[in-house]
Amino acid sequence: MDNSKLIKEFKKRIEDVLTPEFNNDEALFRWIKARNYNVKKAEEMFRKSMIWRNQVKPKEIKDNYSIPQVLQKYIPAGFAGVDKEGSPVFVELYGQYDLRGLIYSAKRIDFEKRWIVNNEGIMDRLAELSVKSDKPIDGITVILDCSGIGLSFLWMPGIELLSHLGKLSQDNYPEIVKKTFIINAPTFFTVLWGIFRKFITDEMAQKISVLGKNYREQLLQYIDVNELPKFLGGNLTDENGDPRCKLMIPQNGKVDEKYYLKEMDISHMQKVTISNGGDFNVKLDIKKIGTILRWEFKTEDYDIAFGITLQDNTKIKHILPLKRVNSHFVPEDGAITCEKVGTYVIKFDNSHSWTRNKILYYNVDYIEPEEEKKENLSEDIDDLNDNFICVKL
Secondary structure, three states: OHHHHHHHHHHHHHHHOOOOOOOOHHHHHHHHHHOOOOOOHHHHHHHHHHHHHHHHHHHHHHHHHOOOOOHHOOOEEEEEEEEEOOOOOEEEHHHHHHOHHHHHHHHHHHHHHHHHHHHHHHHHHHHHHHHHHOOOOEEEEEEOOOOOHHHHHHHHHHHHHHHHHHHHHHHHHHOOOEEEEEOOOOOOOOHHHHHHOOOHHHHHHHOOEEEEOOOHHHHHHHHHOOOOOOOOOOOOOOOOOOOOOOOOOOOOOOOHHHOEEEEEEEOOOOEEOOOOOEEEEEEEEOOOOOOOOEEEEEEEOOOOEEEEEEEEOOOOEEEEEEEEEEOOOOOOEEEEEOOOEEEEEEEOOOOOOOOEEEEEEEEEEOOOHHHHHHHHHHHHHHOOOOOEEEEOO
């Protein structure tokens, strides 16, 4: 395939909107590659992105926007080392995300602007490294460490936000990720992958590899031992000699509630009033074992009791016993894996209150496993625990 001809055709198609920062072959080829060498589709993508850039003005945001302290302190991600081709290595610790705390502490626009600052910074870093090394450095290597990740990561607003930011990256900063390694994948990884796959292009999916227990050996094929963080099996530490590289990758645990905003977005929730002494039930017919059931709720002014039961034929099993929760202070959320099929009843109970009605905001849904994909992927993960790559997605 003659890339020069593709670039020439592409440049001619977009010459009316082409800006100096993109007027070089390396930058233009990203868009062509992102659309699988289809110049027409690359043109559509580029034009949409130029409209976005004119509206949002990302360069101005990068130069003038101050990222809120809570996002600087509690997003567990950062650059640590370079790979064998000289590309920056970006490490993201998915298992250390407190998505709920972060979303309660910052506005959506702050996440988007922080994302813009990060991506514009990557573009600048790649350009600088290309000049220094006298060769094109056109992408970063990403390591996503899922160690410690739990079902709480499937919190609906958090997943939606991450998917939204990921799509913005693909649409406006194409091909800046050349390779992604996922390590320490959880048992429910296939469900997690099923959610995010909807927002990932086929081209991006081809760059993702899930590694088994011996991920160190595979990572060292791409990253020199002195450039790989020590906690991932290399020798790299931060300036303090910390093997966790905390000066490079913030690792501060759960967000301190002092950062929580007074006004929280509950526009995605349904509203219902529960009478004094009464209750409100949501029934879900779960038909597949391994389905993940998720919930989120908030009350105004007063607490509510919450619990889950399973109706299996004539039997009723208490999955989560009724318990009063202070959801009027901080919204409650959670998830469970359904080990049996049947009717799951999510109960909001106000029987303890004989004088007050309760205003409830809630959101309940479930994610069914894709049986064929889950079965095949699970076999790969189980069988390749001692090998390099578990599965190529």
